[in-house]
Amino acid sequence: MCRWLAYSGSPILLEELLYRPSPSLIDQSLHAQMGAEATNGDGFGVGWYGLDTTTRSMPNTRGPEVPVLFRGVEPAWNDQNLRELARSTSxxxxxxxxxxxxxxxxxxxxxxxxRHGRWLWMHNGAIREFGRMKRDLFLAIDPGLFSSVEGSTDSEVMFHLALTFGLEDDPVAAVERMVGFVEATGRRHGVENPMQMTVATSDGESLWAFRYSTERQSRTLYVSTAMATLRSLYPDNPAFVGLSEETRVVVSEPVGALSGVWHPFPESSFGIVQPGDDVMGDFTPRDP
Structure with missing residues (x-):
């Protein structure tokens, strides 16, 4: 499977979470502890929204229309361009x-x-027996979106199905419809337990995260503790200085070794990190 991290809060250098904690996300590319594989070396990617228009630094503006992508096929631990980018990009x-x-x-x-427009999407997991279901899933994508599919992964198909089912208007309902459609398609093809996923998506203003699997044994997903609590636990830790109260990190697997920093997402749940109060709720697939 994969490892991923989503950050929302005060602007920071990418290297603060990709490289500096011990263990870091880059450490997980070689030595993941909670994934299906210890090594995650089949490429990497980073997507980000511009610092000068991100809502966290200018609260009364929308996020940029198009986020930036940097992706490569080398293992992340071996890519010097990623290291250079991370130490100079906030x-x-x-x-x-x-x-x-x-x-x-x-x-x-x-x-x-x-990426589609201002939306980003990433996934850990798989659609089981994807090859058996692939034709039906592809044909359900809105014709206006079909040409935007560039690769061959189940993850990108999931993204375009979610867009088809209304991601830009109601992300939670759209992802519930997407999963419901995949599960219904799996049943028609005799596929047992077709969906395994943790997903993150964002429009540049809010961050949505999902943890779900058909068999209710989903891959791990964690969210960071409220910043006020972290400062109380670790008043002398410089990592928490200058970060806003709304800063949150969602990860497949914890980074760093401090206790009390990470809380697991419940099984079959979603979370929304947004300006103001965050939201956690139950995730229930629905008939699209």
Whole structure:
């Protein structure tokens, strides 16, 4: 499977979470502890929204229409360009993904995150027996979106199905419809437990995260503790200085070794990190 991280809050350098904690996300590209594989070396990707227009630094403006992508097919631990980029690029909302292929080719168009307009999407997991269901899933994508599919992964198909089912208007309902459609398609093809996923998506203002699997044994997903609590626990830790109270990190697997920093997402749940109060709720697939 894969490892991923989504950050929302005060603008920071990407390297603060990609490289500096011990263990870091980059460490997980070689030594993941909670993934299906220890090594996640089939490419990587980072997507971010511009610092000067991110809502975290200018509260009364919308996020940029088009986020920036940097993706590569080398293992993340071996890419010097990623290291250079991370130490010189700041953002208040960014995604980072380490890929472990479940069968599709190692190529740039198959590396997460995926982008459509101002939306980013990344996924850990798989549609089981994707090859048996692929034709039906592809044909359900809105014709106006079909030409935007560049790669061959189940993850990108999931993204375009979610867009088809209304991601830009109601992300939670759209992802519930997407999963409901995949599960219904799986039943028609005799596929048992077709969906396994943790997903993050963003429009540059808010961040949505989902944890779900058909068999209710989903891959791990964690969210960071409220910043006020972290400062109380670690008053002398410089990592928390200057970060806003709304700063949150969502990860497939914890980064860093401090206790009390990470809380697991419940099984079959979603979370919304947004200006103001965050939201956590139950995730229930629905008939699209």
């Amino acid at each position: 953002s208040g909302l960014f995604f980072a993904h380490l890929r472990a292929s479940t069968g599709s080719p190692v190529q740039q168009t198959n590396c997460h995150p995926f």
